[in-house]
Amino acid sequence: MMNAIEVSHLRVIRGRRVVLADLSCTVASGTVTGLLGPSGSGKTTLIRAIVGVQEVAAGQLTVLGQPAGSPELRRQVGYVTQTPSVYADLTVRENLAYFATMAGVATSAVARVIETVSLTALSRTQVGQLSGGERARVSLAAALLPSPQLLVLDEPTVGLDPLLRQELWALFHQLAAQGVSFLISSHVMDEADRCGRLLLMREGAILADATPEDLRQRTQADDLEGAFLRLIALQASA
Amino acid sequence: MTARRTLATCGRVLRQLRHDPRTVALMLVVPCLLMTLLRYVYDGKVQVFDHVAPVLVVLFPFTVMFVVTSVAMLRERSSGTLERLLTTPMAKGDLLAGYALAFSTAALIQVGLVMVLVVGPLGLKIGGSLSVLGLVALLDALLGTALGLFLSAFAKTEFQAVQFLPAFVLPQLVLGGLFAPRSEMLPVLNWLSDLMPLSYAVDAATRAAASHVWTSTLATDVLVVAACIPLSLGLGALTLRRRTP
Ligand SMILES: Nc1ncnc2c1ncn2[C@@H]1O[C@H](COP(=O)(O)OP(=O)(O)OP(=O)(O)O)[C@@H](O)[C@H]1O
Ligand SMILES: [Mg+2]
Numbered sequence: 150m151m152n153a154i155e156v157s158h159l160r161v162i163r164g165r166r167v168v169l170a171d172l173s174c175t176v177a178s179g180t181v182t183g184l185l186g187p188s189g190s191g192k193t194t195l196i197r198a199i200v201g202v203q204e205v206a207a208g209q210l211t212v213l214g215q216p217a218g219s220p221e222l223r224r225q226v227g228y229v230t231q232t233p234s235v236y237a238d239l240t241v242r243e244n245l246a247y248f249a250t251m252a253g254v255a256t257s258a259v260a261r262v263i264e265t266v267s268l269t270a271l272s273r274t275q276v277g278q279l280s281g282g283e284r285a286r287v288s289l290a291a292a293l294l295p296s297p298q299l300l301v302l303d304e305p306t307v308g309l310d311p312l313l314r315q316e317l318w319a320l321f322h323q324l325a326a327q328g329v330s331f332l333i334s335s336h337v338m339d340e341a342d343r344c345g346r347l348l349l350m351r352e353g354a355i356l357a358d359a360t361p362e363d364l365r366q367r368t369q370a371d372d373l374e375g376a377f378l379r380l381i382a383l384q385a386s387a
Numbered sequence: 388m389t390a391r392r393t394l395a396t397c398g399r400v401l402r403q404l405r406h407d408p409r410t411v412a413l414m415l416v417v418p419c420l421l422m423t424l425l426r427y428v429y430d431g432k433v434q435v436f437d438h439v440a441p442v443l444v445v446l447f448p449f450t451v452m453f454v455v456t457s458v459a460m461l462r463e464r465s466s467g468t469l470e471r472l473l474t475t476p477m478a479k480g481d482l483l484a485g486y487a488l489a490f491s492t493a494a495l496i497q498v499g500l501v502m503v504l505v506v507g508p509l510g511l512k513i514g515g516s517l518s519v520l521g522l523v524a525l526l527d528a529l530l531g532t533a534l535g536l537f538l539s540a541f542a543k544t545e546f547q548a549v550q551f552l553p554a555f556v557l558p559q560l561v562l563g564g565l566f567a568p569r570s571e572m573l574p575v576l577n578w579l580s581d582l583m584p585l586s587y588a589v590d591a592a593t594r595a596a597a598s599h600v601w602t603s604t605l606a607t608d609v610l611v612v613a614a615c616i617p618l619s620l621g622l623g624a625l626t627l628r629r630r631t632p
Pocket of ligand 2: 192193194231303
């Protein structure tokens with residue numbers, strides 16, 4: 150199968166820190182891939198490089214067969230930033246109608262995505278008056294507008310209750326079944342089991358690239374949190 | 388760039404303004420209030436008011452537009468919405484032109500209100516043309532918007548953006564010829580003031596108020612102010628990087 154994302158020998162320097170020294174990884178098409186790692190491990194930095202908003206010192210990034218950040222990709226890749234990026238002083242509908250126009254999408258898409266993220270009842274509320282989780286869903290809805298082939302989501306389920314989280318994961322899998330590829334970052338290990346494949350990240354490097362079952366087997370751990378800790382220990386002793 | 392996206396941005400910025408009555412008041416009411424105050428400060432000396440008011444008619448809108456625009460654009464940068472927009476097929480020009488258009492609309496209303504107030508109730512009498520003065524005021528308000536869009540790139544917080552007022556605007560006011568004629572300044576200060584766009588706006592306002600004649604100096608002043616608008620917008624476009632560190 151073709152890869153949705155191919156990263157090879159990526160090097161990113163932010164400020165004076167080498168955040169990613171020499172990172173390579175791939176994300177297969179049509180899968181839900183989880184990007185997991187502790188805070189500060191470089192998840193957001195890697196994601197920013199993939200969607201083409203991060204200055205990159207070296208390396209090659211291919212996204213859907215094009216160099217990352219190329220203009221053709223702007224219609225095909227949806228990106229949800231870690232902190233919701235929507236206008237607090239506009240309503241849900243006003244926000245999405247504006248982003249629809251800017252993305253070159255018919256405004257009929259607005260109602261669809263509002264429905265998708267279960268915000269219909271709040272569509273006329275100003276985003277500034279929404280809860281954190283609701284705001285995050287507006288941000289997600291904006292990324293869904295152009296029906297992208299690849300969705301890159303930076304911690305999309307933070308602050309959501311279990312029910313809503315389950316709904317969103319169901320949505321992700323439903324879209325994936327239609328051929329959409331996902332890269333979803335999280336630092337909550339219990340979300341990892343919902344991913345078809347995992348990239349474990351630590352200190353700017355990929356520690357493991359495996360399915361959840363593989364990982365449990367390899368480390369003999371019961372849960373993924375234990376697997377992650379054991380992997381780190383194994384690496385330290387190697 | 389497309390007209391649809393530019394207009395959508397303009398509409399969106401105006402809608403945000405509508406949700407923020409305090410900023411609308413700052414833009415529309417405060418300049419009028421200041422002019423009224425000024426009129427009564429010079430109550431016994433109407434000829435001083437007639438002399439100073441045309442310059443301030445031009446400067447208040449500039450200052451207000453500068454502050455409002457730079458904070459609005461900074462918010463766009465820090466909220467992540469700019470980053471989101473730059474990952475869509477939108478052109479940078481759509482965003483800048485949309486902002487410029489929205490704030491031009493606000494500037495038009497603002498300058499209109501101030502002009503009606505000063506020549507009506509406040510009884511400003513000038514020897515020159517009111518429409519030329521209005522034009523200069525409008526251009527200057529647009530310049531404030533364009534410079535605000537550009538300079539917002541150099542602020543990291545709203546606090547820093549507001550600091551541009553004392554750091555960037557006040558020196559231009561001091562050297563612009565409002566307090567002392569530029570020709571009587573020390574050569575080095577005169578030379579510095581030649582580099583500042585506001586000096587030309589002040590000169591243009593003074594000349595427009597003094598006489599009906601379109602002298603070549605007046606035309607030059609107006610042209611310099613007008614030319615600085617696309618220049619600042621162009622510099623602003625350069626600061627909108629799709630990739631950031
Ligand atoms: N704008 C910046 N300038 C300089 N360094 C930065 C910047 N942003 C992040 N960093 C550094 O890069 C490293 C990786 O940050 P990044 O945001 O990619 O981590 P993360 O894995 O997304 O963390 P979290 O789970 O907390 O979101 C951190 O050590 C951070 O200090
Ligand atoms: Mg992050």
